[in-house]
Amino acid sequence: VLEKIPLKEGNTEARIIHFYSSILDASPKVSALKPNYAFFAQYGFEGLRALRELIAKYKGKYPIILDAKRGDISTSAGAYAREIFEFYGADATTVSPYTGSDSIKPFMQFPDCFSYVLCRTSNPSAGELQSLKAGGKPLYLHVAQNLAALDEGKGLLGAVVGATAPKELRTIAKVLSPAKGPLLIPGVGSQGASAKETAKILKRAYGENVHLCLINASSSINYAYLEQKTEDFAGAALKEIERMNKEIHIR
Amino acid sequence: VLEKIPLKEGNTEARIIHFYSSILDASPKVSALKPNYAFFAQYGFEGLRALRELIAKYKGKYPIILDAKRGDISTSAGAYAREIFEFYGADATTVSPYTGSDSIKPFMQFPDCFSYVLCRTSNPSAGELQSLKAGGKPLYLHVAQNLAALDEGKGLLGAVVGATAPKELRTIAKVLSPAKGPLLIPGVGSQGASAKETAKILKRAYGENVHLCLINASSSINYAYLEQKTEDFAGAALKEIERMNKEIHIR
Numbered sequence: 001v002l003e004k005i006p007l008k009e010g011n012t013e014a015r016i017i018h019f020y021s022s023i024l025d026a027s028p029k030v031s032a033l034k035p036n037y038a039f040f041a042q043y044g045f046e047g048l049r050a051l052r053e054l055i056a057k058y059k060g061k062y063p064i065i066l067d068a069k070r071g072d073i074s075t076s077a078g079a080y081a082r083e084i085f086e087f088y089g090a091d092a093t094t095v096s097p098y099t100g101s102d103s104i105k106p107f108m109q110f111p112d113c114f115s116y117v118l119c120r121t122s123n124p125s126a127g128e129l130q131s132l133k134a135g136g137k138p139l140y141l142h143v144a145q146n147l148a149a150l151d152e153g154k155g156l157l158g159a160v161v162g163a164t165a166p167k168e169l170r171t172i173a174k175v176l177s178p179a180k181g182p183l184l185i186p187g188v189g190s191q192g193a194s195a196k197e198t199a200k201i202l203k204r205a206y207g208e209n210v211h212l213c214l215i216n217a218s219s220s221i222n223y224a225y226l227e228q229k230t231e232d233f234a235g236a237a238l239k240e241i242e243r244m245n246k247e248i249h250i251r
Numbered sequence: 252v253l254e255k256i257p258l259k260e261g262n263t264e265a266r267i268i269h270f271y272s273s274i275l276d277a278s279p280k281v282s283a284l285k286p287n288y289a290f291f292a293q294y295g296f297e298g299l300r301a302l303r304e305l306i307a308k309y310k311g312k313y314p315i316i317l318d319a320k321r322g323d324i325s326t327s328a329g330a331y332a333r334e335i336f337e338f339y340g341a342d343a344t345t346v347s348p349y350t351g352s353d354s355i356k357p358f359m360q361f362p363d364c365f366s367y368v369l370c371r372t373s374n375p376s377a378g379e380l381q382s383l384k385a386g387g388k389p390l391y392l393h394v395a396q397n398l399a400a401l402d403e404g405k406g407l408l409g410a411v412v413g414a415t416a417p418k419e420l421r422t423i424a425k426v427l428s429p430a431k432g433p434l435l436i437p438g439v440g441s442q443g444a445s446a447k448e449t450a451k452i453l454k455r456a457y458g459e460n461v462h463l464c465l466i467n468a469s470s471s472i473n474y475a476y477l478e479q480k481t482e483d484f485a486g487a488a489l490k491e492i493e494r495m496n497k498e499i500h501i502r
Contacts, residue, residue: 001330038327039327041334042330044334048296070289072320076289076320079290080293086293098322121324125350128397129349129390134385139380142380
């Protein structure tokens, strides 16, 4: 968010681009970028132009997951897929499962693009619906099994599972790992879950395919300079990334 | 969608604005406008500029429901609420319930703005999750009761319920009508549900408060000129609106 970007020059668009480029041009060891659509969209067209420009700048260098949590029915879902994969040029996105499979299928029509379906999210109220039991199984497990069935082993669909829910993470990893379904895992860093514990769970389920699991941290990296009490925000971000990578031993 | 807009002059932005303005400037008897974010966003910035301009043009004349189906956790939800209510200036929006109440609360912080929570949608795969029974109750009923509890009778939250599911519509109307919770009802028109039957169900539940229920048709109105085999798309839309209004006897 703009209030935490320690750059005063230029308009909103320029400041956002400058901030993230400084971090990324320092070549951090990260597996993917996951821009959150909401944080750009709140600044209107300036924010969205910055988003598009950043994607164009780093596409090919990192896989880009545009975290947009779209969730609408068939023809609308198709329009959203075009927005994300064609207009913004993202490689992957996040989608909501509430409206069922006809909202997810249009996202599977784009060659080389894939989607993470919200399964068990990392927020405090996640369980209100996601942990309800139907037919002896919690809702998030229905979602995981449905998406695995829909994917038919193609690897076009993965799941979003919060590291803040390790028991659920274990269950979902068990469903998706046999067919090499990818996982996107928020919740470490400022949301409080341990990167080390999370990595352990993932290695046990995925073994040598653990690279299919992406552990995601945003605020704790972007705003590491606040924690480290320095003005060198890019340096602070790199340091935090290195610290986390060491903790998870993935790279 | 652009392919169905029978106007060849101007760029994408101009054609979208011209098309919808022509219909709306003919003063149709409608209760609200419900632009679908996806259909504008698929055309990138030109589409989004048209969306914003149309909202600015008709704000105050009609309540504007920006159908964006946002659904993300707390701070992201707050950013989405700013996008919808501040940047686009909509009066209302649609939100997904999958991540629970902390994704809905930020939308309740905007004075005079309200939100429709997806409850039972109108699409073929809606039931996959929404009809699962937990604790003897289908998921959509959990959602309806949760949102009624969260709203505490303030009237800031309503529900999206497809007219294609009349039994579910009846159940949800029963939950929300005592506290005058508004309903947004897609599914009539090109999706096949009967406007007349829908209006009957709503009148029975809401009585004199039936104006809180908005029956929504989009394609069948916008593209009525195709059905009516005419080039006068604004006239055809008016004719279809009048036909529907007569059927539901609401105005």
